[in-house]
Amino acid sequence: MMRYLWLVPVMPLLGFLVLAFFGRNLRKSIITLIGTGTVGLSALLVILIGIEFLTSPPAGNAFTLKLWTWMSSGGLSPSIAFYLDGLSLAFIFVVTFVGFLIHVYSSEYMRDDEGFARFLAFMNLFVSAMLILVLADNLALMYLGWEGVGLCSFLLIGFWYKESANAAAARKAFIVTRVGDTAMALGLFLLITEFNTLDIRSILETAPAHWTPGSAKVVWIAFLLLGGAVGKSAQLPLQTWLPDAMAGPSPVSALIHAATMVTAGVYLIARNHVVFELAPIAMKTVAIVGASTLLIAGFAAVVQYDIKRVLAYSTISQIGYMFLALGVGAWSAGIFHFMIHAFFKALLFLGAGAVIHALHHEQNIFKMGGLRKEMPVIFWTFLAGSGALAALPLVTAGFYSKDAILWYSWSSEKGSLFLWAAAFLGAFITSIYTFRMVFITFWGKMKTHIHLRPGRAMLIPLVVLAVLSIIGGFLETPHNLGHITLFSGMLSGVLPEVHILHSGAESTELILQVLTALTGFFGIYLAWHFWMKKPGFLFRLKQTRAGAALHHWWLTGWGFDWVYDLLIIRPFTWLSNINKNDIVDYISIAPSNLVVWLHNLTRRSQNGNLRWYAAGIALGLIITLTIALFL
């Protein structure tokens, strides 16, 4: 079965090609069949391959499928080859399976859009590029996928390009991630010059012998790769593009900006974990970036009005958790949180999309309300997703994945009290903003009339994802709760085990778990208290000057856009305004202008009068003789 691995990315690519070339002339049912069918077949294939991979693992717990040599030049010959191990299996499963559910959902959600075929074509292309990114066996092919997903993100954020705000959001996303991509490309070039190969495995195998830990080169490379990861995964300081990326349709937000593409940075760091382990300062930076991002985005999410922006900030925050896990060396905990997050965040985005769809494109949560009775399926699935996001103990998958991160950020030898405190505070904030959103949207009075009820194609993916958001956590449970290690077992050959510093501290782990669980419930209570029971307090707080300033500061995402506007965009536009006519050209234009000026000055003397010329010659003679004789 595994030799059909190449079909996994090729299927969606075929779907893209067919839809891109013939989509205009096909009937909608055929478009749906091609768009969702190809991804569905990929998902089926991945499940079959996954079963074979897990039941009868290949030699070395990894499988390489080399198709052909891409190019061969100067000793560098990257091949088109796919590499399957536990890490890439986890990613391709999420990409194809969650991707398939989102495709099914969008076949109804986008059906009445005039660009239906174009939409599914881009989505298919995205799935294909993402699969190439995670399956690539060398860095060049990975970079191809990396840029491919960036392109699809641009195309799909600006899908409704006729509104200039959407196009601007697409450009912003593309340019901001490009900053990171440039750093990453530089990192890859450095890797090539160091190893003279792009093959990921041979780099990872020879790296420990090649560098001493903490040497300047490896630190540089780790930081440049981190730059790429930070850009793609919307982490501090390049997080500003993700909230604006919500201009795209909801399935796009679910697939690209929650479940898959934004976690490419997590994949990049996990895939190159050897490089990062050789650069302890870069590891520490990863953890600090994650911890500060999760806090900043969490606070920003508390004050947002737009349901999709709440979820966008929440995504940034949750990816911050993954970075924190990677930074403290809890590799498999980070990847586990990626998978669970993909389930529940895709669910939340799809649920939000269904609500927006039903309320005639209303995105402001304060104009929603009372939907609990009207849309029960969406309410219950949304509640399951919210529970997982807020990490409600025992019953949700989010609890198990987040608890592992919290525990390792405390107990790992790279962890610290500060990292744990940040993650703990983040979990508290998470439960506040999550249930603020749930209460305002689904409780209270109805404020907008429901004009369209979601059909089966939209509800089934929600239910499946809700089930996964509940039971997905049982793949991996902590020591004191069953100690199931199915997921980390799958990754054990790829990613190293986390080094626990406080060994044997089972009681500490239990205390921390209970503490986290209690704060989660306390956060929910606070959300109920402040936004449902006594909304007057917050209203009065907003009337005060400090309260209003704080509210505005958080609403605009801690003013990062403002700072970048001031520090980068304005100087840049100022400079380009000055340089509108190409300043450098003046160097060549100036002599020609001088010549023209002199010509205009002297052309008067050419008056055609013979005696004038003779006088000129005589004058010249007199001057020349005077100079020759007396000077």
Add this chain to the structure above:
Amino acid sequence: MEQIPVEQSLLLAALLFGIGLVGVLIRKNMILMMMSVEIMLNAAGMAFIIAGSRWAQPDGQVMFIFILTMAAAEVAVGLALILKLFHLQKSIDADEMTQMNDITEASESN
């Protein structure tokens, strides 16, 4: 035989040259301008003769024969041109022949 001082003879040559130059500048009749040019040429030739005799060298006289030859050729060509111009313009007034100036379209170039 008493020698004429070289300063005085050179002064005569300069005077002749000046008369010729003034003639070229103030005359409008092209034939008279050519005559003035001849005077200037002869002034230059005279300066050569004076210099040759001052240093007792034959070069000055050789130079003068060259100048004489050139002046003859110049007159031939010059008179032919003036004749042709008279045919075209019905005039030998130098001030009327200003067609080859660059004043009228001053603003067009650039």
